[in-house]
Structure formats: C-alpha cells, structure tokens
Amino acid sequence: MPENCLRRTSGPSLSLEATQKPDRFVEVLIVGGGPAGSAAAITLARAGIEAVVIDKAEFPRDKICGDGLTTGALRLLEELGLLPESVESWQDAQDCWVRSPSGTTRLFELPRTGGTFAAIATRKDLDQALLNLARKEGAEVLDGHALVAAHEDSRGITAEVENLGVIRANWVIGADGMWSPLRKHLGVSTQGYLGEWHAFRQYISGVGPVAAKDLFISFEADLLPGYFWSFPLPGGRANIGFGIQRDGVRKTKEMKALWLDLLDRPHIRAILGPDFVPEEPHRAWPIPARVDNMVPTTQRALFVGDAVAACDVMTGEGIAQALVTGLRAAEAIRDHGRSSNAAQQYANALKLELVADHRMSKLLVKGLSSVSGADRAVRIAGASAWTRRNFGRWLFEDYPRALIATPRRWGRGVITQPGAYASR
Template identity: 30%
Template sequence: MTPAPDESADVIVVGAGPGGSATAAYLAMSGLDVLLLEKTHFPREKVCGDGLTPRAVRELITLGVPTPEADGWIKNKGLRIIGGGMRLQLDWPDVASFPPYGLVRTRQDFDDILAKHAVKHGARLREGMNVSAPVKDDATGAIVGVEAKEMGADNRPTGKVLTFRAPLVIAADGNSSRLSLSMGRDKRDDRPMGVAVRAYYTSPRHDDDYLESWLELWSTDKNGKRVLLPGYGWIFGVGDGTSNVGLGILNTSSAFGKTDYKDVMRRWVATMPEEWTYNEETITGPIRGAALPMGFNRQPHYADGLLLVGDAGGMVNPFNGEGIAYAMESGRLAAEVIAQAFGRADDAGRERVLQSYPQVMKDALGGYFTIGRYFAQLIGHPEIMRFAVRYGLPRKTMMQLLLKIMANLGDEHGGKLDDRVMSMLSRVVPAA
C-alpha cells in the first residue's frame, strides 16, 4: 500500500547541485510544477576545483544567471600549464560557440545561487529532505515518487519521514546516487573514475587571471631525493583572499586506490614557494576529497520513470575531470525532452519521448566521452605522460589545440579546420 503523499508535482528533482537546479529552472520556465529536494541546507560546501571553463560559462549565460564581477564572480583568461620544467600560458580559444573567458566561484556560493535561480523561475525548493527510498508502482515497478527523511538545520534527522509523488523523478544526487542504486542502476566498471582532493589557503595568489594546471607533482623523500608523485594538480585563485589548491588521480593509474591522496597533497604543497603561503598555518579547513564519475559510468540515463543528470549519470569529462558544465548541459537537454514529453496527450506518448533521452545524451556527448576514455587510459601510463610533457609542452600551437580538445571548446558552427575535425570525430566515434 503506497502511503499518501505529503506533496506531489509533475516532476521531482532529487539534488540541488548544478545539474538538479539547472534542470528544475528550465522545467519551471516551461510551465511544469517542479519539486526540488535537497538533503542539506544552503549554503553548503561541495568538494570541487571551483574553476568554470567557457563551456560552463555558456551554460550560465543560457540559463540566465548573471555573473558580474561586483557580485564575486572572478573572470579568468585561460589556463597556465606547468610541467617538464616549463610554464606555458594559454588563453581560452575565441570561438563563436563559447565565451572567451572562464570564471571561478566556490561551490558553497555557486550551488546556492543556482538553487535560488530555480526558485525564482517557479521551482519549489525543499531543503533538508534526505531522499532515502523510491516509491514504486506495485504493478510496473516504475518509480512514482520518493520517501525522504527530514533533516534539521543541524543536518540531523528530525525523525519525520515524508512522501513525495510525481510521474517523473530525476536523480541529480551526485556520484553515489543512492536513488539510482535503489532502482538497480549500478556503476559501469569499464568507465574511468577519478578521485580529487582540495583545500583552501589564504594567499596573495587569490586573484590570479589564469587557472593553473600542474602536469607533474614533485616532492622529496626522507633522503632529500626528488620524487614524482602520482596525479595532477591545480591552483585556482578564488578572489576572496584564498586559493583553491587540489589534485586528482585517475583509476587508470597504478597508484589509484593505493595512495594517501591527502598526504600527496601535503607533500606537493610543501615544495611550493614560501611567498605563495600554502602551508599548515594558512589552510582554512581540512583537505576534502570526492569521486569523479566519468564517461557515462551509470546507464541507462532513463528507464522506469527515473532520469539521470550530472554526476548521477557519470557526466564528467574524462579529459579534464570537469563536471559542472556537463551537469548543467545535461539538465538543459533533459528539460527539453521532458517538456516535450509532458506536451503529449497520454502516458504512452510521454513515455515514448522520455525514452529518447539516452540517445539525446549520446548524440551530444557520447562520441567525445569515448575519445576521452581512450585518453584517460593512455595518460594512466607514467611513461606516456612523461613523453607527452617533454615533447608536447614546448610546442605552443599543439598545446593550444590540446586545450581546445580537453576543455571541449571546438567551434560548433564550423570554425577552423581543427574545429571541424573535432566535430567529425565526436560524431563518428561510437558512443557507448
């Protein structure tokens, strides 16, 4: 016997991260009744590099989110790459499809801004709703709602359990996606997975005009010998007196799962110039970590009334670990499909449209993510990475092309020869 609902809606979105809030905003704009459930209370912190590439900025512009510098949005001009004893500064490509700048904004602020934007356009946000189980139709097994434990302002359970019902539920609940797991959608083992850790340090480098990527992480052992640590690193100036410093590692590396990543972070940071002030005295909080689910590592993206967006569907770029752009992009594409589905006169017609969503995502990103998986496998071999750093970095033209490929910033409207090649490869490479 299904319990009576405490609330109902056309669509329930579980998780108010970038993907969930973008989806909810677009759906509300299309006139649907949207219930957005977030397990914690805003503002809340998420582990992230805080750097937004032009692809993510395009999604903000499309969604209608203002990003003035006066409100704390920090613009950047491009990417500075450090490795092989070299320091190479590359501007973001200036193409018709994307703005020629990136942004930095902490996730503590960013997610709150997007959730409020969704509410502004009509979504109903319920904070402190920790979704614990799906509500299923007894006859079909399809999801028709969710149960949620109410969380107090201290993020502890109040003891109250609520039921929410809708003909469509969207899982935007991140990498672990308990809702997807409860509906039998496990992660795929044939997809790359990353782990990232980061911390904030007070530093004079807080207003850097470039995002910074370190292709090699060097430290010293107890005998003072220089040693290469596993993974790659980043430094992003946050503009508030702090820098976001972090590192990531892929499961294609032999060191994955066998390394204390927080210790690697401490050892790497200890080698940096004193004037940058990245040390135990200036760290503003603990080193935190999170998983990065890449290359569509959970599928199908729609089945049995449950649709996946963002990290829940493994929509993280295998080339560079970027997730925010693809979370928002998947939310936009999902909303287009859903709006069309709800325009159908009967349940069968609506279901037929919803079942097109997995192919929509594969058409948009599947081929590119397949190429990214091959790339992730290659750079998991240290000798290949060393070769690439040694012979690639001195060639600026080659690195500018690689930046365009890794950040997925090819001009979608024709552009130069390299843009057309990128577009062709993404179309002809099979999406899986």
C-alpha cells in the same frame, strides 16, 4: 551493458508500500539541488511544468570541487540566465600555466575579447545562485529533506521524503550524486563503485601574484595521468588540489602524505607564494566518469550529473556535464510530457553529446599516463601561438573533445565562436 557495470540491489525500502496513499502529487520531482538539478528545475519551470527540488542538505553548503568553470559550462550558465554578479566568489580567468613532468612550463592565453572563456566560483556560491534562480523561475526548492524511499511503476514514482511525507511524481530526475539514493531505491545502483578518479582539495589565502590571478596545472610524474591545480578566487584566495586515477596502484589512504609532499615542491611553492595559509582541513572526494557504461533511465526516472557518472574522464571536470544533462532531461520531459518517449529522447541526447567525447578523453588519458607522453603533449600544445591558443580553448571545452571525430558537429564558426557573457 557489461554485467559488472550494473548490479541490481534489493529495490525500494520496505517502509514504502506500492499502494501507500501520497500526501502530494507533483509533475516532476528533482532529487538533488546541485547544478544538474537546478538546470533541470529552471528549464522545466520556464516551460510551465511543475518542478519540485528536494535535497538532504540545507543551502548554502560547501561542495568539494575544483570550482573551475570551463567555456562549455559558462555558455550553459548563460543560457540558463545566471548572472555572474549573482555569484559572490565569481572570478574570470584569462591565462593558464601548464607544466610538464620534466619541468617545461607553457602559458596558454585564452581570448581577451569576445566573452569569458574560463572562470572560477566556489560551489557553495554557485549552487546557491542557481537554486535562487530556480526559485525565481517558479520551481519549488525544499532543501533539508532527504529521499527516504522510492517505488516505481509504469506511470510514475512514489517517493517518501524526510519530514514531507509521500510524494507521487510523474517523473523523477535523479540529480543526487555518484552514490545516488534514487538509483539504490529503484534497484539500479552500481554496487561497490568508487569512481574513476579521486581528488583532494583545500582552500588557501594569502597566495602570490600568479596564483591570485592565473590558472595553474602541473602534470606531476607521480600523479599521471592526474595533475596538481591552483585556481584563483577573489581576495588573494585559491582553490588548490590534485587528482589521481583509481588504478589499484596508488592508495587513497596515501593521499594526505602525498599532499604535504606536493605543497613542499619548489615549483609549486613558487606559484602559490611563500605566505599562503590553509583556510580549512583538506578534503577528498571521488569523481565518477563512466557515462558510456551507465544506465541513464528507468521507466520514470532520468539520472543526471554525477548520478549518471558524467564527469570528464580526462580532467575530472563535471559542472558543464551536470548542466547539460540537467537541461536535456528537462527538455525531454518538456517535449514529451508524460509519454515514455521522454526517457528515450534523454538517452539519445546523452549518446550524441557526451559519449563520443568521453571515449576520446579515455584515449587521451592513456597518452598522459607516462612522463614521456605528458611531456610530449605539453610540448606539442605549446609549439606555436596557434597551438597554444587552440589548445587552451579545447582544454576548457570551448569546443568538443571529439570534434575531429564527429563530423556532425562541424559547422561554420565551431572553433571561432565567442565565449560566454560577451555583452558584459
């Protein structure tokens, strides 16, 4: 592990003594109620394992995100048993327009039959629906309670929780975001870490017909390898935004001015329509994407989602990664109980399922970092009906980023499998 990737902090808060008597004992404490935490809670509860979720926020709450659901995310949501109709803002998408820096625009059609390959849902609605499902399965959800301190030993973790006292858990799953308080309290936080990307989001209403139903991605020359997006939501609304890589050249403080400039560009206004209205102030957030350089576990803690920096370094997408890490962490505990082997199983699962794709995405980002590279990528992807169809499915994680480089994943039907919710 490179020394600059992980620096130990001063450890647990002095307010929590190692010998302090707990007010409650639980099997698994999950810190964070987003998709990663909910996926873990649902999986554990179904296995008959006590799972308690805490989160400092009270749900429903907004979460800054692009709100896009890839095929990979959709299949995981279906596996968890989430019904699309339980998510108020859910909207399926079938067409994605991609524009190159030079202005070439290509339509990438996702399959019309065999299930859903892309959808959009606000995180406010999606996260609430997942927590509701966790409750239904038997997990306990205690929102509005922050983690205050934590102390770890070889047998478990003692956690101080706001207004709940001291909880002793055999395992703790850290689903508490990029600046994970659990990591900090256990002394394994990454000091000064600001993420690989920075993104900007705003909800708008009154959009034009294209933005009301289709996905739109534009590789702008001054954003590369980042891009502008517009993702449709019900009722003539859309989630719009852009992401830039933290490269030391572009300053995040300049993003507000850049945002106003983007919205005034003719090709973007043509997609959004002449009458769109901002619903709220724009908001910005960092995107952690360094899963290959993060410590995924301690003795009794497993870190998932943004807490293990699992986002896709090419697109910034993180919902599928959050879900799969939450699932695998829960499965490791299910398979090994209180044995320390659970931590090793989870670490191995991350390597098998995420690290190869992450490294492939890093290579692809280099190719998208120049105007000529991004132009070439859009031109090649849009060259034929076959390339358009398969690029669309690959972009939306219908199959793994590094499929061609990981023969262990090759198998019959790997690129022809149906989408999610095929029985709808």
